[in-house]
Amino acid sequence: MSAQLPACQLLERYYGQAAQLWPVAPPEDAWLLNHSAAMVSDSVALRQQWQASDRLALTPFEPVNELPTDQVVLFWPKTHQLGMWWLAWLCHVLPANTPIDIVGEHQGGVKRVPKVLSGLGMVCDKLDNARRCSLFATRTVVMEAPDSAWETFDALDIRLVSHPGVFGHGKVDEGTQLLLQALETALPKKPLKVLDMGCGDGIISAWLAKRGHAVTAVDVSAFAAEACRRTLLANELEGTVLESDVYSALEGEQFDVIVSNPPFHQERDVSYGPSTRLINQASEHLNPKGQLILVANVFLPYPEKLQRAFGEFNSLADNRRFRVFRALK
Structure with missing residues (x-):
């Protein structure tokens, strides 16, 4: 500590x-x-x-x-x-x-x-x-x-349910929007087994589930996990939602794709601990030829972390504020 x-x-x-x-x-x-x-x-x-x-x-x-x-x-x-x-x-x-x-x-x-x-x-x-x-x-x-704190709003043809303290509460952040735009062309049309790491209010999970993918969503926050469950229910979509400290609840389960808009703040402090574990342990949770796709602010040191963990990676999108990275197992 x-x-x-x-x-x-x-x-x-x-x-x-x-x-x-x-x-x-x-x-x-x-x-x-x-x-x-x-x-x-x-x-x-x-x-x-x-x-x-x-x-x-x-x-x-x-x-x-x-x-x-x-x-x-x-x-x-x-x-x-x-x-x-x-x-x-x-x-x-x-x-x-x-x-x-x-x-x-x-x-x-x-x-x-x-x-x-x-x-x-x-x-x-x-x-x-x-x-x-x-x-x-x-x-x-x-x-x-205090049930009145839950907020429902519509974005990207999805009904979202959110809670104070959940990332992106009441809105869809710019990084997530860029990530979803990149996923539209990066993912094949066939159904995949996808992990949404750090699911927040469930915008990424719902977007993936609407396109037929089998989604597992995890978040360290009970508020976020409950928000994601409510979002999936509000859109009549299916998915597994777990509270998990990065991969801790997954017990070696593997996926075709891991998708994330990883946090780098804990209250007001910058912390790369969760995102570093996300990247370093991703290969253990990816099927052969599986891929890790994440979005991050351009100033964050994720290229170095991806290089060390995967050897190679590429950029799927970049709007000068956020960049979407992809690394293959």
Whole structure:
């Protein structure tokens, strides 16, 4: 794990080494892991870290059967709508008047929390601030389940269902559009077994399924996986959708094509870890003569990674901002 994050440094300063927390939407942090018996996260990668340390890890889409006895701490996400969703979720699943603390970095928008809490009729006390982070205290109020956060919109003749925090929420990004244009001519007309790595709201999966391909979609985020399932259902399309930390849920399964618009951000930090594993391990999950097709911002170092992993690759499309790469097994 990386060095202790500023928000967790603030928690250590406030709670001390005796801290026992119940983090919600936490970051990856060794101190936090060691000071929590349970957590809730949409990230299967983070849940697996907690589970590997014999700690309870829940998704927001499963029931909370055991109420927390430790201090609940919500890590305020950079996406404001997602922070609102987590607050509503906590108020729905926990008894009224349950103490909740909220922590986050100033550049991530945590300074908006007092106004958000006031608008929801929730109390707010500022507990501490340091390391350009703030810590607030509040208590739950009675709320309905936050289902209204799901957003449905149409794009490219597909009905998309999305959720705050999912990549491309509410729109189809330019890179994905360039990728789909390239796939239109790059893929043969016969049905293929295709893996959509990092499926997001399911735009690529639905596009492929409409053209008769057998699609498996994976994403590290439970929000994204659920959005993809809802998108496929809304378009009366079939596909397998799994939560997976890159290839972790695929157990050696192989495909004719792996397609991806891989992420390179974790909150505000640049991270090439997932995309590097996507490229380096692709051959293990490709059938003979299979192909990896991905789109990326032109400034990202993917040509070097593709060269090392495959030896050869080519460019299918380039609009000066994004480039579509193809590598053959």
